[in-house]
Structures are given as C-alpha cells and as structure tokens.
Amino acid sequence: TDFALKTLLTEHTAGAFTFDFDWDVLDEKRPLVCLALGEDAPGVGLYDFVAWLADTRGGVWAYDCVKDQYGLWGRKPAVSGAKPLSRTKVERLDVVLPAIPRNAARVLNASTLKSSTLEVPASKGAGVAGIHQDHLVRTPIVSQVEQRQALEVNRLRVPQRRYRMTFGHFPTVPVSPWAGLRLEGPLWGSSVVGSGEDLRVVELSLSARTLDEGPHAGLQLKDTGYAVEMSVLAERASDTTVSLPAHHAPRYPIHVEGKVLSPGGGEKDRIYLLSEDKKTSVLTWRVKVPLWNKDVSVPAEPGFFPGHFYFPPYKNARVLVALHFDRAELHRHLDWADAARLPQDGQGDGILLGKNDTSQTSIVHDFQDMKPVWHLERTSGPDTETVRMAEGTMMFRTKELPGAASVTPTFDVSPQVETARADLSAGVGGAVGETTAAYRVASGSSQAKLDGASSETQAALESAQAEVSAKVSEAKAELKGALAGLERSTSSLTSAASEARAALEQLK
CATH class of the missing domain: 2.40.50.140 (Nucleic acid-binding proteins)
Structure with a gap:
C-alpha cells in the first residue's frame, strides 16, 4: 500500500537482475498494488506480470543483451549507432507486412452517475467506417475514463512493414534484439526495400541440427558438426507499435x-x-x-x-x-456480531442495531412452545423499553434495571479526527490522481498527434521518393532510347563511310 511500482519491482528482483525504468506509470505512488502471483495461479510468475502490465498500460518491455538488463519504458528508445549489415552475410530478405487494425475504439462508462461514450478514432488511412472495438469501464470518476481513452489512443497504432533476414554467413555485427542495423553498402543497391533505413531488431531465431544422425552418433567426440539456421526480424526505427512476448495474465481478484x-x-x-x-x-x-x-x-x-x-x-x-x-x-x-446469534431451539431470526450491549435495539422473531413470538427491546444502560407480542398477549414495558450501572455520557473525538485525517488523505490522493490523469491525457493526446504527424511526414517522404525514383527511371529510359537511336544513326553513318572508302579504293 502507498507504493510505487518501480520500488516494488526492484524489490522483487532480489538483486538477480536490474531494470531500466523510464515510464511515469511506474513512478506513481498507488494506494494498493496486488501482484496475484502464487500457488492459486499456477504458471503465472513475475515475468507474466511485467508483460501483462506493459500490455494493459501501454508500456514497452524489452531485454537489452548488451547492458544485460530489462527495460520498462513508456516509449521505445531511439535507435543509436545502427551498424551497417553487409549484403554478403544475408542469404534472403523478406518484407513482412503485418496486419493493420481496421477498427476504431470506444470507451464506454457504464456508471449511472457518469455514463459516457468516448471515441478513439482509428489511425489515418487504416480504419473502416462503422467498425469499433468497445472497452467497458464502470467508474463515477470522469478523469479515469479520460485516462482510459488516452491509453486506447496510445495502443491503437498502425504497425509498419518489417524485414526478415535469413543469414548465409554468421553476421559480424550485433544482431541481438534491440540492436540497430542498417542495410547499407554497394551490394544492396538503392532499389532494395529498407536500404538506407535505421532498423531495430525485435526477434532473433537460431537453430542447429547435428550432421551426425542417430541417437548415439558422436557421443564420445569432443566436437561435431551442425547445420545452423539463423534469422532476425527487424522493424523500422520509427515504428511505435509494441511487440510483447507470449504471457499469462494474472488472475484477479x-x-x-x-x-x-x-x-x-x-x-x-x-x-x-x-x-x-x-x-x-x-x-x-x-x-x-x-x-x-x-x-x-x-x-x-x-x-x-x-x-x-x-x-x-x-x-x-x-x-x-x-x-x-x-x-x-x-x-x-x-x-455475526456478539449477541446477534440466537439459540437454535427457538429457530429465531433477529436484527441487532446499535453500538454495544448497553446501548442497542434488538428485534427478534422466534418460536416458543411452537408459537411465533415477536420481541422488540431498546437498551440504554439500566433503562429498557420492551414490546412483546405472543399468542393472545401484547406487552409494553419500560423500566430501569436495578443494580445496573448508569451510562456516563462521554464525547470521543477520535472518529472526527480520523475522519478528517482520512478525508485529507483521500483528498490529497484524489488531487494527485486527478493531476496525473490530466497529465497523461494531455501527454497521450500530444504524443498521438506527434506520432500521426511523423507517420504522415514519413509516408509523404516515401511517396515523394518513389515519385522521384519513377521520374528518374523514366528519364533514364528516355536517355537510353535516345542513345540507342544515336547508336543506330552512328552505325548507318559508319556503314556509308565504309562504302565510300571502298569505292574510292576501287577508283585508284
């Protein structure tokens, strides 16, 4: 309770590994955090919790092989120092086109106090009119709904094309996940898709099969041969979509x-x-x-x-x-409260109201001699009032019990103090939460606009580059045609000159 996720995750690593944190969700001090990882949820561990947290809160989770640490970030870090990958190492290059989300989204608040529907528009050029995915929440707090809307805006992104590179030779540059690569060099050519771009490795696949088949082959040898297959999946450095490993969701509550x-x-x-x-x-x-x-x-x-x-x-x-x-x-x-449970013989039902056994009101209905009896009694110290209805009788009685201690009026200010303290704590927590929510909403909206503008700029640049390349190709084709025509003209002129030279030789 009253804990930040950053501190909690650091404690749970027990010094076995480290985290690189750069995510405001982890800095927020929360009134309560429950991991729900234990024997009652087999197969769910801290690994699953962290992946689930990044998935449901719009974060990024990755492992940096070079630094030997995990990273939990609000956004993907920039690719720095992309290494040029030689064409001689790559046997095959495939362009992978991921599925594009065609839906918009809506956040539906089912609370009758603050019911609302907030729209999350589809990414430009990707959505299909009329298709929505709904996210249902139930809260009377408007800022929580707006925060969920900002989260869904952040999650509804269009992935960009990826590249699957299968190696023919072991690469001489780092190709571990999150390493930077660049398809650069004269052997790639300028027309290869992806050439000249900074790429980020997101997946590494490595498999080896022994050359000696059979269960007992090579058991006594110090070394043996293997056929190795190695490939990487890389994305463009500007791609903001997040890929997370397969995981189990924690079971709540x-x-x-x-x-x-x-x-x-x-x-x-x-x-x-x-x-x-x-x-x-x-x-x-x-x-x-x-x-x-x-x-x-x-x-x-x-x-x-x-x-x-x-x-x-x-x-x-x-x-x-x-x-x-x-x-x-x-x-x-x-x-049950003390004195609220009734004897089993009477098969009674009752309601016990009030503060304690010297200041309370009890209502009991039970059976005596197989006949129903209703009993109402008010107690305030020695003073009692009773109403009883039984077979053929009704009794009203008020009296003061002899020898009973009288109740001395006291005034305890503890409830008022604790109420004021709790109200102040709730108010401070609510104000901080509201400020945090407003910041995330504004930040998410600004970042979404920035990402959209970057994507549009990149698309426009690629379109312009394609148009320029097409015009250059067209100009090259025209130039080649002109050169071919010139060569034909030159060939005719050369042939005529040769004929004239031969005729002059004959005249001599």
Whole structure:
C-alpha cells in the first residue's frame, strides 16, 4: 500500500537482475498494488506480470543483451549507432507486412452517475467506417475514463512493414534484439526495400541440427558438426507499435480476510467510519488485512442489500476482501456480531442495531412452545423499553434495571479526527490522481498527434521518393532510347563511310 511500482519491482528482483525504468506509470505512488502471483495461479510468475502490465498500460518491455538488463519504458528508445549489415552475410530478405487494425475504439462508462461514450478514432488511412472495438469501464470518476481513452489512443497504432533476414554467413555485427542495423553498402543497391533505413531488431531465431544422425552418433567426440539456421526480424526505427512476448495474465481478484477499522469507542463497540473524497464524492471504508498488516480502502457500497437497508460494516467485523491489481472490494461478511446469534431451539431470526450491549435495539422473531413470538427491546444502560407480542398477549414495558450501572455520557473525538485525517488523505490522493490523469491525457493526446504527424511526414517522404525514383527511371529510359537511336544513326553513318572508302579504293 502507498507504493510505487518501480520500488516494488526492484524489490522483487532480489538483486538477480536490474531494470531500466523510464515510464511515469511506474513512478506513481498507488494506494494498493496486488501482484496475484502464487500457488492459486499456477504458471503465472513475475515475468507474466511485467508483460501483462506493459500490455494493459501501454508500456514497452524489452531485454537489452548488451547492458544485460530489462527495460520498462513508456516509449521505445531511439535507435543509436545502427551498424551497417553487409549484403554478403544475408542469404534472403523478406518484407513482412503485418496486419493493420481496421477498427476504431470506444470507451464506454457504464456508471449511472457518469455514463459516457468516448471515441478513439482509428489511425489515418487504416480504419473502416462503422467498425469499433468497445472497452467497458464502470467508474463515477470522469478523469479515469479520460485516462482510459488516452491509453486506447496510445495502443491503437498502425504497425509498419518489417524485414526478415535469413543469414548465409554468421553476421559480424550485433544482431541481438534491440540492436540497430542498417542495410547499407554497394551490394544492396538503392532499389532494395529498407536500404538506407535505421532498423531495430525485435526477434532473433537460431537453430542447429547435428550432421551426425542417430541417437548415439558422436557421443564420445569432443566436437561435431551442425547445420545452423539463423534469422532476425527487424522493424523500422520509427515504428511505435509494441511487440510483447507470449504471457499469462494474472488472475484477479484474490480473496483474503480483513477486519473493519474504526477509531474510538471500546473494543466491542459496533461503530463505523466513512471517508469521503471531496473531489469525487466517493465514500470508502478502511479494512486491515492482518496477513500482511496493511490497511486498504474499499468502496462504501450497499453490497447485496437494496438501497433502503443501511448496515455499514462495524468495527472489527470479519470480512472477506477481494484484491484486484490496484483496488479492493468488500466481498462479504464472515461472522455475526456478539449477541446477534440466537439459540437454535427457538429457530429465531433477529436484527441487532446499535453500538454495544448497553446501548442497542434488538428485534427478534422466534418460536416458543411452537408459537411465533415477536420481541422488540431498546437498551440504554439500566433503562429498557420492551414490546412483546405472543399468542393472545401484547406487552409494553419500560423500566430501569436495578443494580445496573448508569451510562456516563462521554464525547470521543477520535472518529472526527480520523475522519478528517482520512478525508485529507483521500483528498490529497484524489488531487494527485486527478493531476496525473490530466497529465497523461494531455501527454497521450500530444504524443498521438506527434506520432500521426511523423507517420504522415514519413509516408509523404516515401511517396515523394518513389515519385522521384519513377521520374528518374523514366528519364533514364528516355536517355537510353535516345542513345540507342544515336547508336543506330552512328552505325548507318559508319556503314556509308565504309562504302565510300571502298569505292574510292576501287577508283585508284
């Protein structure tokens, strides 16, 4: 709780490896972070969590072989120092055209308090009118919906062409993932697609098959021969789309027990505390999870009761808490209040209201001598009021119990202090979250426009280059035609001169 993902991931590496962080999502201090990695989710580890985090939050995850460290970035780093790859090393070059997303997107907020539909336009030249992919959220906070819209704008990008290079000889320049390459040199030629561009390696494939077949071949030899196949998949340095490895998504939520927190009063007092975010008007309860000794906030909602029942969870009540990645929910209650459970013989039902056994109201319906009995009792120290209805009788009684201690009025300011503190904390957290969301929305929109402008500029440049190349080819063809015509004319003139020379020789 109150933790940044950067710190959490660093702690989970246990010094085995390092991360290179450059992503604002990792810097944000979150009220709660749950990894959901354990025995109840077999096959899901930290590797899967990091890949899932990058996938769902629009980040980049990669491994730098040269620096021997993982990178978690908000955007791909620029390709620096691209090495020229000789044509003599490449046996085959294939141009790979990836699938282009043809849909736009919409973020649908299903909250009845702030229902909305925010459009995420398709990339220019890629979308088909009328095709949308919908992303459903449910929140009363508008900034969270706008932040999700910015995320989907960031994720809906058009991938550029890629290049699959199969090697005929082992390359003499680094070709590990995220290395920079450049198809450069006289043997490539200017007409080869991809020549002269900075490329980024995204995948390396290496396989070897022994030349000696059979299960026992070469067992006693110190060395043997292999037929090796090696290829890389490279993308253009300007490509902003992200490719992530296959991974399992963490399974949320996980369920743990907690006890409801409420300051003031006695240990068994059934009091409660609500905290309100002044900006969003969201109400929360606080619950302590003893397993990790952490306090989490859960939304104050009616749960399975309709709205006209108001039964807030009271102090020290055992509850089951559902933990998601960055939020918690009150799943259900796990026990009854003291004195709320009735004897089994009476097969009764009851409602216990109030603070404790000296200040409460109980409503009980049970069976006595196989006859239904309804009982209402109010208690305030020694003072009691009772209403009882049984077979053929109705009783109203008010009295003061002899020998019972009177209740001394006290005023405990702990709830007010804790409420003010919780409200202040929620307000600060809400303000920070709102500022962060606004920054991400503005940053995402600006970056999307910048990426779009860069893509359009690159496309226009490629189109202009293609047009210039076509005109140059046309001019070369015309020049060749003219030269061919000149050669024919020259040949005719040479032939005529030879004939004239031969005629002059005969005259001599």
